[in-house]
Amino acid sequence: MQRLDRQILGKDMLASLVVFLVALPLCMGVAIASGMPPTAGIVTGIIGGIIVGALSGSPLTVSGPAAGLVVLVADMLQRFGLAMLALIILLAGVVQILAGALRMGVWFRAISPAVIHGMLAGIGILIIGSQFHIMLDRSPLNSGVANLMDIPNAMVETLSHHGGNLPAAFIGLLTIAAIVLWTRYAPPRWRVIPGALVGVVLAVLVANVGGLEIKYLVDLFAEPAQLGSLFQIALPDWATLREGLNGGLLLAVISLAFIASAETLLSVSAVDKMHSGPRARYDKELMAQGLGNSLCGLLGALPLTGVIVRSTANIQAGAATRTSTILHGIWLLLFVGAFLFTFNYIPVATLAAVLVYTGYKLAYPKVIKELAQYGKTEVAIYAITILSIVFFDLLTGVVVGLALSLIKLIYIFTHLAVWVEEEAHGRKTTVHLQGSATFLALPKLANVLECLDYGREVIIEFDDLEYMDHACIELIDDWQKQYLGTGGRVHIDWDTLISKYHDKFNRRALPA
Structure with a gap:
């Protein structure tokens, strides 16, 4: 029995290191894409690993900042400011706790797959649009459609050396190429090392050895990042709170709670299909996510969800218990405490490239074939959800998709x-x-x-x-x-x- 426990701990230890290496670039990249400093993403990863991992209803699911929330968080940050965003995240966590206590987890699972996949694809397209510009050391524009429409112009300007940065573009493309080549051609036993990490390490070496004059993570801080400055309560004062408590803020709270819960439970459902261990307890997972998001709000970090990429890496690396998830959070904490100096050497373009690739994976329409088996209506709902998200906003797209699903249901039953x-x-x-x-x-x-x-x-x-x-x-x-x-x-x-x-x-x- 003792030997078996040591074997399980050994598996979890190895899996936690793999998940840490996958999570680190994604935590920083998601934070930058959301308009926050990279440390905000790492703090969210720490909470998702240690706190949510310890209480999760799905032991092998890994939680942290998610690309699926980038568009929503960036919009809220622009509309409400950092202090109100922290309050929104805190209140969204409270809503999730209440939803779990009221046993509403199963209702979140009832969302049409066409809407969920359409939401993820729409988010992926918007991430590509915004992060493509950051990958060129440019500033993204103020709307998703504008970002997408301006991509050809950004490429022309970069290649002509007017308003662009060719070295940054080179670093971004090098990162994506390394990820793709490693994922496809690396020997199977080496693929335990995540492609995103390989791409980032290669880009860091090339950028620093070559002395490329591009943006680095340290340039995103107004002052040097210290561990003590990360854990600060960023909630608004009472005067700001009275002004901000309106329908728009409450709608933002509900939107964030709903979308974060839907993405989490979609990931949890997928994780359940990957292993033969204990089945997930959805209401307990919702409550754990809610507590995690409340803490993220208190600390001024990003919101968290269950994340399918990190969860898949966790299972494929051989994780047996929740210990792996908790340990990956501890490794993130140690990184923040001891290795923030590396921000001087990590190009912003390489993390943006990781997210461009992630956006491509989200947006790639491979799910259309599966949806088509259930009729053309499902494909139409998927496509309309994507277009609504891209041309309007995330909440509008999800509401349109849900409304179309409801109309279809009413039609079927009448x-x-x-x-x-x-x-x-x-x-x-x-x-x-x-x-x-x-x-x-x-x-x-x-x-x-x-x-x-x-x-x-x-x-x-x-x-x-x-x-x-x-x-x-x-x-x-x-x-x-x-x-x-x-x-x-x-x-x-x-x-x-x-x-x-x-x-x-x-x-x-x-x-x-």
Whole structure:
């Protein structure tokens, strides 16, 4: 037993180092993309590892700053300022705690996959648009569409040395190339080392050995970063709080809580499919995420979610327990305490390149084939969600996607297709029912049945029927009795129909 415990601890130790190496560049890159200093992302990673990791309802899920929240956080930072953003994150955490306590975790899982994937793809496109400019040592523009439209101009200016930085572009492309080549061609046993880390290390070496005059992380700080300056409460004073407590702020709180919870539980659901250990407890996970986000708000850090990239790395590296997640947070804490001097050597362009690649992975439409199996409507919802996010904002896109999913659901449960086939040279008529036969479709069904010619042999097929309510069953029963009186014959598999939809229906009232 003791030997087994040591083996498990050894696996978790190795996995935690791998996750740390994956998380470090992403924590800093997400922070920069959100308009925050890189240390804000690392602090969020520490809280996600140590606090959330210890309390998580999904032990192998790794939490930290997520690319999926970049667009939302950057927008809130611009609209409300840093102090109010900290309050929004804190209150969003409280909302998550309450949601978990009220056992609402399962409802977050009910969000349509088309909306979730559309949200992630839309975020990916916006990340590419903004981070592409940062990768060129340029400043991103004030909207996602503007960033995307300006990419060709940024490339021309960079190549012509007007308003761009060719060395920064070279470092960014070198980072992406290293990630892609390492991911595809590195020997399998070496792939435990994350491609993002390989790309960043290579870029750091080239930039510093070559003495390239580009932006480095240290340039993002107004003053030297010290560990003690990271853990400061950034909440607003009462005067600012009274002015800021309005509908816009409350909507921001709900939006952040909703989107962070949806992304977390999507990741948790995916993680559950990757291992055979204990299944996730969604409500407990929500409460752990809420506590983590409340702490992030108090410390003026970024919000956190469960992150699928780090969680996948954790499982693939052999993690057996939550110890791996907790240890990765400890390694991040040690890095902040001892290795902040490395910010002098890490190019901003290389972290932006990591996020450009991450955005590409989020936006790549590989999920369309899967969604198409469930109908063209799912693909349409996915595409419209993406366009709404890109042309408007993240919240609008998600709301549009949810509204379309609801409209589809209402259509499915109210739409009934009825068509009649008649033998050309016989006296047989077949009535086909497809969809949902509810009281809302009763007039349509009654009209078709009443228009059938008398004296024929009628067969009612309901193999393609999703649902039939009591009102429609009674309608067919009454129509059958009337039609039999005209000398016709009716074939209905009542036993199958009633057992499929209404076992408690009074069978004695139905014809034999």
